[in-house]
Amino acid sequence: MSFxxxxVIKELINKIENSQLDVMEKVAQLCAETIIRGNILYFFGTGHSHMISEEPFYRAxxxxxxxxxxETSLMLHDGAYKSTLMERVNGLSKILLEQSGATKDDIIFIISNSGRNNVTVEMAIEAKEKGLKVIAITSLIHSKSVKSRHPSGKKLYEIADYVIDNCGVVGDAAVQYENFEQKTGPTSTIAGVLIVNSVISRAVEIILDKGWKPPIFMSSNTDEGDEFNKKILQKYKSRIKLL
Known part of the structure; x- marks a missing residue:
């Protein structure tokens, strides 16, 4: 039996730990400062990367x-191939960012394994123009191996203020077999979720060290969860439409 x-994932975690902690610490500090100011952490990803954007939202x-x-059109459940085409449309990210209500005092994580598609690059450009700090979670080895599809010719890692490498391989899939050309076992989702939750957990620690009480959700499937969350939600409902 062989798994x-x-x-591969054990090795990936070691790579992230050995190479990305410095930038992750800087991002955690930025997140802590943003939360203490009463501002918002935005997340954006398309295709499978949207799962990483949902991971920290309304989460125990x-x-x-x-x-x-x-954005439904950028997700797989509204048509998988359609979402691939929509990633390459210019102008969509400007609308999405404007509708979100993001301000210059907020920060945005943009997650894209390749970092090459129009919507992703445009989101980074638009966010920086608004004054947001942009954090990219991407595969540097993959991104550097392909051309940008955005008119600027730039890729996500070339625009972001902070770049966290998910340490994945070109093409994402990382498990190879003899006598079979295609690889399996994509790593970007596990890597992205690991990075996001590590940064958030570290940011919580930083906030506590500063003597503040961070606004953290409790599981709604505990007996006291609903009442606890109801109280803490009131402060943010006006800004976070999805709540």
């Missing part, structure tokens, strides 16, 4: 002031 994927153990920018 090669588990070994997660920050309350989290706003995932979710």
């Amino acid at each position: 090669k994927y588990i070994d 153990g997660g920050f309350v002031p989290v706003y995932p920018i979710l």
Whole structure:
């Protein structure tokens, strides 16, 4: 019996830990400062990356002031191939960011394994023009191996203020077999979720060290969860439409 994927993920975690903690610490500090100011952490991703954007939202153990920018046409359930085409449309991100209500005092995580498509690059450009700090979670080795599809010729990592490498391989899938050309076992989702939750957990620790009480959700499936969350939600409902 062989579960090669588990070994691949163990190695991936080690790579992230050995190479990305410095930038993750800087991002965690930025998140802590943003939360203490009463501002919002925005998240955006398309295709499978939208799952990473949803991960920290309305989550047991997660920050309350989290706003995932979710667009149905960029998700798989509204048509998988359609979402691939929609990622390459110019002008959509400007609308999505404007509708979100993001301000210059907020920050945005943009998640894209390749970092090459129009919507992703445009979101980074528009966010920076608004004054938001942009954090990219991407595969540098993949992104550097392809051309940008955006008119600017730039890719996500070339625009972001902070770049966290998910340490994945070109093409995302990382498990290879003899006598079979295609790889399996994509790593970007596990890597992205690991990075996001690690940064958030560290940001909570930073906030506590500063003597503040961070706004964190409790599981609604505990007996006291509903009442606890109801009270904490009131402060942010006016800004986070999805709540």
